[in-house]
Amino acid sequence: MGCIHIQNQNKYFVDENTMMIKVGCCGFPISMKTYFNKFETVEIQKTFYTLPTIENAEKWRSMAPKNFEFTIKAWQGITHPASSPTYKRYKGKLKKPQNYGFFQQTDEVINAWKETEKICSILKAKHVLFQCPASFKPNDENIENILHFFKKIRNNSYHYVWEPRGKEWTDDIILEICKKTGLTHCVDPFSHQPVTKELAYFRLHGSPPGKKMYNYDYTKKDLKELIKLCRSFNIVYCFFNNINMYKNALQLIEFI
Numbered sequence: 001m002g003c004i005h006i007q008n009q010n011k012y013f014v015d016e017n018t019m020m021i022k023v024g025c026c027g028f029p030i031s032m033k034t035y036f037n038k039f040e041t042v043e044i045q046k047t048f049y050t051l052p053t054i055e056n057a058e059k060w061r062s063m064a065p066k067n068f069e070f071t072i073k074a075w076q077g078i079t080h081p082a083s084s085p086t087y088k089r090y091k092g093k094l095k096k097p098q099n100y101g102f103f104q105q106t107d108e109v110i111n112a113w114k115e116t117e118k119i120c121s122i123l124k125a126k127h128v129l130f131q132c133p134a135s136f137k138p139n140d141e142n143i144e145n146i147l148h149f150f151k152k153i154r155n156n157s158y159h160y161v162w163e164p165r166g167k168e169w170t171d172d173i174i175l176e177i178c179k180k181t182g183l184t185h186c187v188d189p190f191s192h193q194p195v196t197k198e199l200a201y202f203r204l205h206g207s208p209p210g211k212k213m214y215n216y217d218y219t220k221k222d223l224k225e226l227i228k229l230c231r232s233f234n235i236v237y238c239f240f241n242n243i244n245m246y247k248n249a250l251q252l253i254e255f256i
Contacts, residue, residue, distance in 0.1 A: 019230075019231070019233070019234055019235070019236070020234070020235045020236070021230055021236045021238060021256065022040060022041045022069070022235075022236070022237050022238070023039065023041070023238045023240075023249050023252050023253050023256075024039045024040070024041040024042045024043065024237075024238070024239050024240075024249060025039070025042060025043070025239060025240050025241075025245040025246060025249050026043045026045050026073075026203065026239050026240065026241035026245065027042070027043070027044070027045035027046070027245075028042065029245050029246040030246055032060070032063055032064075033063070036063065036064050036065055036068060038250065039249065040065075040067065040068055040069060041068070041069040041070070041071065041237065041239075042068075042069075042070060042071070042239075043071045043072075043073060043129065043203075043239045044070055044071065044072050044073060044123070044125075045073055047072050047073050047074070047075060047116065047119055048073040048074065048075060048076050048086070048131070049076065049086065049089040049090060049091075050075075050089065050090050050091045050092060051075050051115055051116065051119055052119060054118070054119075054122065057118075057119050057122040057123055058122055060123060061122055061123050061124065069125075069126070069127075070123040070124065070125045071125055071126075071127040071128070071129060071161075071237070071239075072116065072119060072120050072123065072125045072127070072128050072129065073128075073129045073131060074112075074113070074116045074128055074129060074130045074131075075112050075113075075115065075116045076090070076101070077094075077100045077101065077108065077109065077112030078100075078101070078103065078109055078112045078113055078116070078130065078149075079101060079102070079103065079130055079131060079132050079133070079136070080100070080101045080102075080132075080133055081100060081101035081102060081135070082094055082097035082098070082100050082101065084101070084133060084135075086133075094108075095108075096108060100112065102136055102142055102145060103142070103145040103146045103148070103149040104145055105145060105148055105149070109149065110152065110153075113149075113153050116128070117153075117155075117158075120158065125158075126157070126158060126159055127158070127159045127161055127201070127237070128158050128159070128160055128161065129161045129162075129163060129186060129201070129203075130160065130161065130162050130163070131163040131165075131186075132162070132163065132164050132165055133165060134165045134166040135166075136164070136165070136166070137166065137168055138168050138169050138170075138173050143173075143177065146177060146181070147177065147180055147181060150181040150182070150183065151181070154182075159184065159199070160181070160182065160183050160184070161183065161184045161185075161186045161201045162177075162178070162183040162184065162185060162186060163186035163187070163203065164185075171195050174195050175195040175196075178195060178196050183196070184196050184199055184200075184201050185201075186201045186202075186203060187202065187203075188202065188203055188204055188205050189202045189204075189226065189229045190204070190208050190209055190222070190225075190226075190229075191207075191208055193229075197232075197233065198233065198234050198235065199233065199234065199235045199236075199237075200230065200232075200233040200235070200236045200237070201237045201239075202226075202229075202230075202236065202237065202238045202239065203239050203241050204218070204226075204238065204239065204240045204241055204242060204245075204248070205241050205242060206218075206241070206242035206243070209222055210242075213242075214241070214242050214243055215242070215243050216242050216243070216244070217242075217243075217244040217247070217248065218240075218242070218244070218248045218251070220251075220255070223248070223251055223252050223255050224255070226238065226252065227252075227255065227256065238252060240252075
């Protein structure tokens with residue numbers, strides 16, 4: 001990785017070849033105040049289940065340091081059908097529930113993005129994650145919808161990140177979609193390598209190397225391997241999404 005020098009109180013790292021690694025958690029495992037003192041970025045999870053009020057988003061931004069970076073997980077109304085169990089945590093009522101999810105070409109899906117974008121704007125988020133359920137298959141309809149959706153919401157103010165799930169999504173299909181839309185392919189680097197280059201967006205779910213997702217504590221060996229996996233990219237976001245996310249994120253920073 002070269003000679004890494006530390007920037008901004010150990011919160012992110014740049015090597016002599018201008019590679020940058022940002023480390024954080026998926027959500028706040030500790031108080032926001034403490035988190036802001038330890039890290040320089042976070043992936044907001046709450047926005048996936050229920051979008052916060054404008055007032056709450058403004059409060060979060062005001063609490064964070066000026067250079068702190070929020071990334072946003074887009075509201076599930078865009079990606080997940082109303083039948084998804086994730087809606088159990090949705091604090092609201094859907095009109096025409098059949099029109100939500102799977103990037104459908106409906107007013108409901110576009111409005112779901114517009115509401116998500118409002119929060120992105122307030123938090124000054126540049127990266128937006130769109131996580132799809134495994135039930136979102138690479139059939140003709142879904143591929144047409146995802147291409148149409150990202151063409152419609154194209155905006156140079158944001159960098160869109162896509163996390164497809166399911167073995168049916170082959171690298172060839174993912175790469176073709178990313179080329180046409182400008183999407184960054186999000187992966188857990190221990191299970192798959194992204195098809196897109198330059199910028200990497202890693203979400204570390206705990207399995208593999210662990211036997212079970214989320215319930216895993218990354219070892220020193222794992223973290224050394226993770227650093228190796230980061231070397232192929234100019235910019236890397238590493239977000240831990242396991243039960244020991246806070247501990248492991250700090251360990252990665254210390255390791256670097």
